[in-house]
Amino acid sequence: MYPAHMEESIRKVEATRGRRLQETLRRLSSDEKEPLLREHHPDFIAGKMRQLAVGPNKGEYTPSELADLLEGNSRIDPDKIDLGRVDHDLDVLVIGGGGAGATAAVLAKQSGATVLLATKLRLGDANTVGAQAGTQAADRPNDSPLMHYLDTMGGGHFDNIPELVEALVKDAPEVIRWLETLGVNWDKNPDGSMHELSGGGASRLRLHSARDYTGLEEMRVLRDEVRNQGIRHLEFSPAVELLLDGRGHAAGAVLVNLETNELTVVRAKAVVMATGGAGRLHIQGFPTTNHYGATADGLVLAYRAGAQIIFLDTMQYHPTGAVYPMQILGQLVTEKVRTLGAQLVNAEGGQFIMSLEPRDVVAAAIIRECQGRGKGIATPAGQVGVWLDSPMIDMIRGEGSIARELPAMVRQFGRFGIDIVKEPMLVYPTLHYQNGGIRISADGSTSVAGLYAAGECGGGVHGRNRLIGNSTLDIFVFGRRAGKAAAEWSRKAAPGALSLDHVRRWQKGLEQAGLAGSRPVSPLLLPDYARPMADFLPDSARRSLPVQRVKLT
């Protein structure tokens, strides 16, 4: 059910479909990709990045929205927190309850550690559930971890940290089996072999999927396992600062109950940061595929505690976010749609990019088509996009393929009267993934002793652009490694007295740089989408409010 002018454009898409079914566009060489990215990818727009003025990555560029939070003021006054009153005392604290956090918690527990998992929303509310397409692992006979390595490095523009990529690709098959042992239902052929698909920037069919609910399937199993193993978890309890000891080793965190503002002091011998991404910062005004809590909290806390961050200046814009209807603006249209054969087509029905290039390249090409060449299709709300020609899939793979492979997509568009078996989807890039993060080593350790990171908040493995299916791999590979390593560290660690001195130093640094008055409090915790109402509180009353409470708004 599209408006008339969009239906007209769809007639052109239909008219060229027969020809396009025979037409394969050439992939671009590295030399051809570079100018396309430089001219059209949002990462390269001058004026949208800013140099950090304080902290371990001082002088490096990052999107202004993220810079504001990295340079932010603490939500707590260290002088008003009683660190002598410890609410939880354990070996490993995992911050974040998505795929990486749940995995790290399970592995830390299995390694003999006492574990607490603290998460901002519910256990499992994370970007993991929204991952649709699949998980990469080079396990077919014509594939190898070496090819997976090369694809990943190329996708990341060869900036990836080699040791991390090696860990990613060599652990991958083991991770697939581990997940199956936990009860994940992979798509399989009748003979037991995995039903695998290709993906953007992948040279082999190595995407393991569970219909187009792959991340949901992985997450609901992991969440159940956390519960079955009796791992303590606190929901609606984000961390607002890390705790260090006198030597600067990680020693716990201060959590806040999102509903009551009650503070909780956790002492831990090791901390695993697994807080995910930053899509809800809406960098450069983009909509996002990310879940409600994706606000870069882990980056902010780790940065303040002295951890190095890497690839701060690159975000992933997923090429195909929904543009119409407006109710699902920016929501993910899985890359699996292209993997199955759907092409990207402009208003005139012509292809303009080989659909399975790496994501940054495809996103830049769509932006060029819409902004640079004026060949996009506008919606009544004024959004512009290009067509993703889903009906091709059943023509290539046989009737029923779309219903079988993409039930989530069929359902999502079907709710709004669009049948993607018969009509294409209108798409435009949407903020999807934080390519960089807290710099980790192969065991998940960071530059702060006792602090580990895993999943999207970790950085280095994906270089400057992540490939499809490597994030739902990353969370398990590095979640497992970080969970194990944190448990091991906790056996030897003897942390000193809990301290928030690093927060005092941080605030002093902000004041010296003249930033304290102009930066927001961070971590952000949640985006504020409520329509703002006028604030009538007298200033005198505001001054007398009890300030030891963490103010969330």
Next chain:
Amino acid sequence: MVDVYVMGRHYRVPQGLTILTALEYCGYRVVRGCGCRAGFCGACATVYNFRNDAQLRYDLACQKTVEQDMYLVQIPFFPALKAIYDLDRLEPRGEQVLALYPDIVKCYGCNTCTKSCPQELETMWFMSDALRGDIRQVAVKSFDCVMCGLCAARCPQGLVPYNVALLCRRLYGHYLAPVSQHLEDRIAEIRAGKFDAEMDKLKKMGRGDLRRLYDQREIEPA
């Protein structure tokens, strides 16, 4: 503009909003009852009816467009039973499902679970598959479950279809799915160090050489 009633209170909101964004337009800052905002996490389970139509309806607040005269309330939490088990020590048989969720025999087939599923799954049918011990059928029919919990919230017998289904899917994946021999073979090869020497070479390779190798690599047709 559309008239809606949030927990009984009247608001006017623009057309084309979802229930979730309508709540935010009204000025509510949601903490519970909001997760992925894209129809995958089940956090925003919602029941609604209309001013002059008491029939309850069910959906996900982030995926349902507001309509004139809707009465809205979210169900952000429901105290549903979940069996605790060690998957490694179970048997993939119907008796096992019954042992962990004995109440499923109390289903009297009212079909309320099916009617309350925002994913439009055949919930009552997979519950009867579970009763019969057909674990594979439960896994297949329940696969698109986002675990919002509305089926459990509405079941007059206090059953928890979404957790029963999760148990069955895990049993299927662990015990019943056919073995992927190529996966086992590759894990053995990696453990035996088959790729280590070549991997070391790749890791040490300069950017220019790696880039040449990448641009020249042969790509399997999708």
